[in-house]
Amino acid sequence: MSALTDRVARARDTGDWSALAREIPYAAWLGITVDVQGDEVVVSLPHAPMHVGNATLPAVHGGVVGALLEHAASLTLLVRAETVVLPKTITFTVDYLRSARTVPTHARAVITRQGRRVSTVRVEAWQDDPAKPVAAGHGHFLVMRDGEG
Amino acid sequence: MTHDDGGPEMDFTAMLPMIDRAFRENVPHNAALGVQVVQAARGRVTSKIPWAAHLVGNPETEALHGGVITTLLDAAGGAAVFLWFREIPSIATLDLRVDHLRPTPARHDLFASAECVRVTRNVAFVRGVAWCEDPQNPVATMTATYMLGTRGRPVV
Numbered sequence: 001m002s003a004l005t006d007r008v009a010r011a012r013d014t015g016d017w018s019a020l021a022r023e024i025p026y027a028a029w030l031g032i033t034v035d036v037q038g039d040e041v042v043v044s045l046p047h048a049p050m051h052v053g054n055a056t057l058p059a060v061h062g063g064v065v066g067a068l069l070e071h072a073a074s075l076t077l078l079v080r081a082e083t084v085v086l087p088k089t090i091t092f093t094v095d096y097l098r099s100a101r102t103v104p105t106h107a108r109a110v111i112t113r114q115g116r117r118v119s120t121v122r123v124e125a126w127q128d129d130p131a132k133p134v135a136a137g138h139g140h141f142l143v144m145r146d147g148e149g
Numbered sequence: 150m151t152h153d154d155g156g157p158e159m160d161f162t163a164m165l166p167m168i169d170r171a172f173r174e175n176v177p178h179n180a181a182l183g184v185q186v187v188q189a190a191r192g193r194v195t196s197k198i199p200w201a202a203h204l205v206g207n208p209e210t211e212a213l214h215g216g217v218i219t220t221l222l223d224a225a226g227g228a229a230v231f232l233w234f235r236e237i238p239s240i241a242t243l244d245l246r247v248d249h250l251r252p253t254p255a256r257h258d259l260f261a262s263a264e265c266v267r268v269t270r271n272v273a274f275v276r277g278v279a280w281c282e283d284p285q286n287p288v289a290t291m292t293a294t295y296m297l298g299t300r301g302r303p304v305v
């Protein structure tokens with residue numbers, strides 16, 4: 001069992017996923033945090049000056065919003081035990097719905113299909129109001145279930 | 150594709166150092182990632198993010214996080230749209246799809262090129278490709294659309 005797989009198993013046992021989120025260098029660099037309450041997984045991006053893409057609006061870089069969505073989808077698959085290893089993104093699509101202002105952004109994912117090899121996930125990001133998403137994404141992820149590989 | 154507005158051709162090679170600098174100075178996140186513009190032509194850009202350990206998405210393989218690839222492709226796509234025009238418009242990404250063809254190899258710089266496929270009054274259609282070692286062996290491809298003339302001043 002690899003160190004990362006071990007950490008996933010430990011997070012699943014303890015219900016504390018924050019340590020795992022910190023193990024992923026890029027997510028830690030962006031300051032992404034994960035909050036798991038029962039079935040609910042909310043992945044959050046704090047505001048930081050280095051996240052800004054358009055300084056005149058100002059707005060968060062579209063790539064950072066895309067990264068938050070993809071990371072939220074990936075973590076949700078891990079938390080929901082869809083996979084024992086980090087899911088591999090096959091395709092990921094982002095619809096940009098509103099300009100993401102320089103405030104914290106949150107994302108929540110819904111697993112729409114659980115396949116044996118591929119899981120399909122929809123995910124939305126919002127700021128103050130979940131009813132007004134700033135971006136929506138969907139992706140297909142290669143997963144590995146327990147006992148395989 | 151060529152200029153169709155009757156004006157003189159722009160010398161993008163001569164403008165490259167200025168374009169490269171502008172994309173970091175006016176876009177804080179590009180500066181944070183160390184994004185460089187390494188080639189520019191009308192409606193076409195190649196950009197680069199130098200390897201950095203904090204951009205890794207899988208600490209065991211040291212493959213870059215998909216978000217880094219998305220960000221560089223989005224930045225290159227936006228830059229390609231800017232360089233379609235003589236006067237830089239304000240733009241906003243409408244949608245973007247990335248196909249991750251293979252994991253990135255450990256400890257390699259990431260490159261992405263993007264080009265405008267068609268530009269209309271309201272929308273620019275862009276495709277892009279990302280690679281590490283060999284452009285013929287891409288790690289990801291992108292299809293994106295950008296809205297033109299959105300609110301806010303141009304970022305560069």
